[in-house]
Amino acid sequence: MRFFLGAMAICLTTTFASNAQDRQTSAPSTMRFEVASVRPDDGPFKPPSFALSADNSFRDPQGRFHADFSPEVYIQFAYKLWLTDEERKDMLANVPEWVAHQRFDIEATAPVTATKDDYRAMMKTLLAERFGLKLHFEDKDKPVLAMVLVKDGTPGPKLIPHEKGQPCNEKPLPGSFDCYVYGAHPDKDGMWMAGSRATTMDLIANFVGSVAGNYGEISRRVVDRTGLTGLWDFTVVAPPPARGPDAPVPAFTALEAIRDQLGIRLKSTRAMVSLPMIDHITKPEEN
Known part of the structure; x- marks a missing residue:
């Protein structure tokens, strides 16, 4: 019963970023989580602290961040992406399948004043440091x-x-x-x-x-x-x-x-x- 798939606050992700500047910024952020653990997870899915969506919905976790998604979802969250299926396939065309399918449990602490955009910035840093993520944007x-x-x-x-x-x-x-x-x-x-x-x-x-x-x-x-x-x-x-x-x-x-x-x-x-x-x-x- 997944009606308006891309419209729901994400545990479902998928037509593009809401902010052009966010899309263009491929460099890692200087903001980082105070402490963070990253572990592969093949067990039952655990809901996140808040929706990792491209919109502004935000349930303040008071500095306690948790999520259990694939790197693809973390990338879309960090860079504020809302991709079509075709764009998603293009982004994943040259990477291993685990990027889209393997869930990683991330537990982290952040300043209690952190906003959703702050969490995006900290996730950019984590992806760069822990996953070695490097990406760029091409205008077509x-x-x-x-x-x-x-x-x-x-x-x-x-x-x-x-x-x-x-x-x-x-x-x-x-x-x-x-x-x-x-x-x-x-x-x-x-x-x-x-x-x-x-x-x-x-x-x-x-x-x-x-x-x-x-x-x-x-x-x-x-x-x-x-x-x-x-x-x-x-x-x-x-x-x-x-x-x-x-x-x-x-x-x-x-x-x-x-x-x-x-x-x-x-x-x-x-x-x-x-x-x-x-x-x-x-x-x-x-x-």
């Missing part, structure tokens, strides 16, 4: 899908400016979501609802790309060309994607739901995109 002219409004200047009924919605310091109303966090849950009649509050159009573009990709409707990067600025609240309801040859055909597609509810459609274009390339990575010594 690629075919993409531009996210535009169906009606110029007018978003759909389920996409509203954040200042017209519920303040972030209030408990979310039923059928709503937390600020800064992308989530999804079952809705009526077998449908699923996903959404976020106080989010940006760049992150909504990532969301649209991940959702439509999960439905098998697209495989390209989605970029924002709506002209909308500021923070936005949205919800979208759709049937789960069909799985298997005998699965019932959904009443409507993810892109149809996004068009009708958010007032957003996609059109083909080209754009320069910054793609991560791993130059070197090794298994760390257990400690």
Whole structure:
């Protein structure tokens, strides 16, 4: 029941970074964990201290960091990546399979004042020092899908400016979501609802790309060309994607739901995109 795969706060990861500067910074950070242990883990998965997602969702662990993922996930977290399947495959094309499949249990301590971006920076340092990670970004002219409004200047009924919605310091109303966090849950009649509050159009573009990709409707990067600025609240309801040859055909597609509810459609274009390339990575010594 993994509906809006890329939209959920990650224990699921996958259409690109929300901050161009973060994407371009391939050098290791100077910030580091105070103490950190790294051990391969083949046992039951253990949930992380907070979501290692490209959005701003953050449950403050008060300096006690824990996660149990593959190096691929740690790389995407550290460099604030939200990749399409094709981009992910390109990033992993020249590295061993364990980078995507072997989980490593990381336990670390950090300053109690550390922010999510601080943890990203400390993870960059850990990846460089313990995994020998070296990567760079290449700018390439690629075919993409531009996210535009169906009606110029007018978003759909389920996409509203954040200042017209519920303040972030209030408990979310039923059928709503937390600020800064992308989530999804079952809705009526077998449908699923996903959404976020106080989010940006760049992150909504990532969301649209991940959702439509999960439905098998697209495989390209989605970029924002709506002209909308500021923070936005949205919800979208759709049937789960069909799985298997005998699965019932959904009443409507993810892109149809996004068009009708958010007032957003996609059109083909080209754009320069910054793609991560791993130059070197090794298994760390257990400690």
